[in-house]
Amino acid sequence: MKGLLVxxxxxxxxxxxxxxxxxxxxxxxxxxxxxxxxxxxxxxFLVGYMSSAGMLVATRTVSTDEDDNTxxxxxxxxxxxxxxVLEKYIFCFLVGAxxxxxxxxxxxxLCYFRNQLRIKETLYVAxxxxxxxxxxxxxxxxxxxxxxxxxxxxxxxLLLLLFIAVIGFxxxxxxxxxxxxxxxxxxxxxxLLLYLYLIAAVALVISYLISLRIVSHKEx
Amino acid sequence: xxxxxxxxxxxxxxxxxxxxxxxxxxxTGLIGKNGSGKTTLFKIIMGLLExxxxxxxxFNKKLTDLSNVDKQKVSVIFSDAGFHSQLRxxxxxxxxKNFYPDFDEDYFIWEVKRxxxxxxxxxxxxxxxxxxxxxxxxxxxxxxxxLLLDEPxxxxxxLARNETYESLQNFMNDDQERSILISxxxxxxxxxxxxxxxxxxxxxxxxxxxxxxxxxxxxxxKVTEDQFKTLPKDYILRFDKQIYGYxxxxxxxxxxxxNCPDITIEPGNIDDLLxxxxxxxxx
Numbered sequence: 001m002k003g004l005l006v007x008x009x010x011x012x013x014x015x016x017x018x019x020x021x022x023x024x025x026x027x028x029x030x031x032x033x034x035x036x037x038x039x040x041x042x043x044x045f046l047v048g049y050m051s052s053a054g055m056l057v058a059t060r061t062v063s064t065d066e067d068d069n070t071x072x073x074x075x076x077x078x079x080x081x082x083x084x085v086l087e088k089y090i091f092c093f094l095v096g097a098x099x100x101x102x103x104x105x106x107x108x109x110l111c112y113f114r115n116q117l118r119i120k121e122t123l124y125v126a127x128x129x130x131x132x133x134x135x136x137x138x139x140x141x142x143x144x145x146x147x148x149x150x151x152x153x154x155x156x157x158l159l160l161l162l163f164i165a166v167i168g169f170x171x172x173x174x175x176x177x178x179x180x181x182x183x184x185x186x187x188x189x190x191x192l193l194l195y196l197y198l199i200a201a202v203a204l205v206i207s208y209l210i211s212l213r214i215v216s217h218k219e220x
Numbered sequence: 221x222x223x224x225x226x227x228x229x230x231x232x233x234x235x236x237x238x239x240x241x242x243x244x245x246x247x248t249g250l251i252g253k254n255g256s257g258k259t260t261l262f263k264i265i266m267g268l269l270e271x272x273x274x275x276x277x278x279f280n281k282k283l284t285d286l287s288n289v290d291k292q293k294v295s296v297i298f299s300d301a302g303f304h305s306q307l308r309x310x311x312x313x314x315x316x317k318n319f320y321p322d323f324d325e326d327y328f329i330w331e332v333k334r335x336x337x338x339x340x341x342x343x344x345x346x347x348x349x350x351x352x353x354x355x356x357x358x359x360x361x362x363x364x365x366x367l368l369l370d371e372p373x374x375x376x377x378x379l380a381r382n383e384t385y386e387s388l389q390n391f392m393n394d395d396q397e398r399s400i401l402i403s404x405x406x407x408x409x410x411x412x413x414x415x416x417x418x419x420x421x422x423x424x425x426x427x428x429x430x431x432x433x434x435x436x437x438x439x440x441x442k443v444t445e446d447q448f449k450t451l452p453k454d455y456i457l458r459f460d461k462q463i464y465g466y467x468x469x470x471x472x473x474x475x476x477x478x479n480c481p482d483i484t485i486e487p488g489n490i491d492d493l494l495x496x497x498x499x500x501x502x503x
Contacts, residue, residue: 003316006315007307007315010311010315068302069298069302072298072300074303076296077291077319078288078320080288220268
């Protein structure tokens with residue numbers, strides 16, 4: 001497991017500079033008061049971008065493993081297929097979590113210097129966005145493992161569009177009818193967060209089991 | 221150490237069916253032309269492909285029962301697969317250290333420097349020959365008990381090939397319990413290296429013999445059409461029509477030397493063997 005993690009971190013290090021560049025632009029935009037008026041939405045956007053970009057780069061290590069026939073050699077090394085799948089989930093979650101923490105720290109520092117520090121709200125939004133990012137990642141990883149590099153890109157774009165459409169539809173529904181449903185009207189931020197993480201956890205388990213099945217039957 | 225027992229793998233236009241054993245202290249050569257099934261066999265042995273039937277066992281264990289410790293005793297080289305091309309030899313050190321507790325870092329660094337491969341040079345910037353050398357260094361630095369080498373000398377010049385074979389001999393001399401399975405379509409190279417040879421064609425093993433026996437007992441008989449008619453054919457394995465008559469392969473050279481003094485008998489070499497066993501006719 002450790003060997004795989006070391007390999008993935010080294011490979012990711014070689015490809016992360018573009019993500020960091022866009023991240024720096026976002027931090028700059030965030031810092032400019034006139035560029036992003038709603039600080040809380042901006043926080044969510046920054047955390048969402050950083051976490052999903054981190055997880056995306058981490059997930060891309062699956063297709064990196066397939067470059068130049070690498071996986072043929074890789075799977076002769078001393079680890080089981082189960083370890084490979086587990087390592088991918090741990091690696092992606094670690095990278096996502098690191099990006100999440102870094103972006104939250106950046107937001108809090110920037111807010112502090114602008115005298116607009118609202119720790120509670122910022123953490124609520126950031127945690128919600130991170131849970132949603134985790135759900136997206138739960139869909140992405142099995143797709144990356146199942147399909148070839150080119151096919152997985154197309155499928156991922158389609159899935160993300162579908163996901164955005166579902167989120168949009170749910171959002172509109174909640175705005176129009178949210179207050180009329182007792183369960184939703186009484187929902188506190190903490191409960192919402194709890195439900196989101198519960199969905200993310202269930203999605204994670206299902207995603208892991210699907211990925212394990214895919215890799216167990218894979219031939220090289 | 222390695223036992224391949226009636227492994228079968230069927231594709232639409234190809235069918236593999238192989239059995240052999242790799243004993244400690246031996247080097248076994250797998251010879252066959254391109255597409256004969258060598259790589260498929262390696263992949264089945266390493267569990268990369270699932271066989272339709274039959275069984276592979278390593279260290280007396282089924283492939284599915286192998287632990288990571290068992291797998292650490294096996295190193296593999298594929299001619300067309302390896303670590304990601306963005307990685308540099310320096311990047312490989314921490315990776316290999318975590319996979320193989322016995323990884324010989326000093327040997328790895330020393331060999332990479334000695335062969336002028338460049339510790340900080342990405343694999344993608346290495347020539348085919350340099351990449352082949354790096355793969356061998358990686359495999360040998362893992363200190364395995366079994367080396368599985370699929371076309372390890374592809375892209376190497378004669379000098380580099382000889383150096384590779386010398387490294388393999390040294391690897392064997394260091395530990396009598398080690399063994400190597402090596403494939404190549406350059407059969408003459410394996411003649412001097414291997415204790416046993418397996419000739420594979422269209423997924424079938426045509427010959428599985430000790431190299432010494434091949435060199436001492438096998439011979440190429442060259443006869444005219446008239447001589448062919450009267451030639452005792454009890455020990456003719458294959459024959460092929462030639463301009464001068466027929467060339468025949470036998471595994472009883474002594475018999476023909478004693479009983480047919482008028483015919484031309486040439487000592488067997490692996491290239492002739494490969495050619496006649498794959499293209500020749502049976503009686």
